[in-house]
Amino acid sequence: MLATLTAVVTLAWPVVPAHASEPELxxxxxxxxxxxxxxxxxxxxxxxxxxxxxxxxxxxxxxxxxxxxxxxxxxxxxxxxxxxxPAQPVKPPAQPAQPAEPAQPAEPAQPAEPAQPAEPAQPALPAEPAEPAEIxxxxxxxxxxxxxxxxxxxxxxxxxxxxxxxxxxxxxxxxxxxxxxxxxxxxxxxxxxxxxxxxxxxxxxxxxxxxxxxxxxxxxxxxxxRETTLEGVSVSEKKRVRVSGTLRRLDPYGLVGHRPFAKQRLLIKFREGEGEWRTVGSARTRKDGWFDQRVPKAGNGVYRVEFAPTTHYAGDLSPVRRPRRN
Missing domain, CATH: 2.60.40.10 (Immunoglobulins)
Incomplete structure (x- = not known):
């Protein structure tokens, strides 16, 4: 399997105190x-x-x-x-309540007869701001x-x-x-x-x-x-180098394991010694997934076939082959 289950280590999670400032989302x-x-x-x-x-x-x-x-x-x-x-907050932060306007002191009453003026009313105290909700x-x-x-x-x-x-x-x-x-x-x-x-x-x-x-x-x-496989890849050499084999893909309908993968382009690569791999030719699979291509001799080295990944199918590399001389 390509995938492996990753072990999860649970670390200690410190408690956040009340009224702690929350970071931006x-x-x-x-x-x-x-x-x-x-x-x-x-x-x-x-x-x-x-x-x-x-x-x-x-x-x-x-x-x-x-x-x-x-x-x-x-x-x-x-x-x-x-x-x-977020583009805009869904709920704006709550605004504290505005304090109430203090009441004006009452005007002293005009007495009909000489008398002491009435005591002025005490001004109303401003309302306390609303307490924020406890977190x-x-x-x-x-x-x-x-x-x-x-x-x-x-x-x-x-x-x-x-x-x-x-x-x-x-x-x-x-x-x-x-x-x-x-x-x-x-x-x-x-x-x-x-x-x-x-x-x-x-x-x-x-x-x-x-x-x-x-x-x-x-x-x-x-x-x-889905998985693909290059099977039976063979490399032989006479006047030219012959590369053949079969490309198969995982059955998308689940009826069988693998089916031939038709009309797919493959790259034929060559490497001499410890050098870099270079493309020396290409091939296209037939209806039955078979390919058979001849390329010029590239030197004294090894060959392999490469299928590049697509949106739906994984790529694959054939085993490295040294040409058999007929």
């Missing part, structure tokens, strides 16, 4: 491991997603959604070194407790958030970085991606929410590719 990066997942005939690829954010509040302050397809129209992809911040202790992030589920036949969304989005369940860990305010939220989907999921472009959407309800979203994409 932002998402700096979304990192995926493995960077280029490849599905094979058996097994699945387990993803590890790290979201670096600040200002998120509570154990659900950051959620992720992983689904096939490209980001929605108008979505801004993450640029390295440029954090994504409770920060919640300690814990993995959501949910029963394990079997891999579904259909393609579900992989998320951590509300109950409607969590399918299959996702566990996460949260820990601080050395830089002030930034935190890494690590998500470990319990269900991996297998050959039954669609290949091509997938999107990871990360959403961060602060204590006031402000929200910011960030997107990144990756390609989920």
């Amino acid at each position: 932002a998402i700096r990066s979304i990192n995926l491991r493995p960077e280029a997942p490849v599905v094979r005939a058996t097994g699945s690829v387990r993803l590890v997603i790290d979201v670096v954010a600040k200002g998120a509040h509570g154990t659900r302050g950051v959620t992720v959604l992983v689904e096939p397809g490209r980001p929605p129209a108008g979505a801004r992809p993450l640029t390295p070194g440029v954090p994504v911040r 409770g202790d920060a919640e300690t992030a814990q993995p959501p407790v949910q029963p394990p589920v079997q891999p579904p036949v259909v393609v579900p969304a992989i998320a951590a958030g509300t109950g409607t989005l969590v399918r299959p369940p996702v566990g996460f860990h949260r820990f601080r970085l050395a830089e002030t305010g930034w935190e890494t939220w690590r998500f470990n989907p319990e269900v991996g991606l297998s050959r039954w999921y669609p290949s091509g472009v997938w999107t990871i959407r990360a959403t961060a929410v602060d204590q006031e309800g402000n929200e910011v979203k960030a997107y990144t994409t990756f390609n989920l590719r």
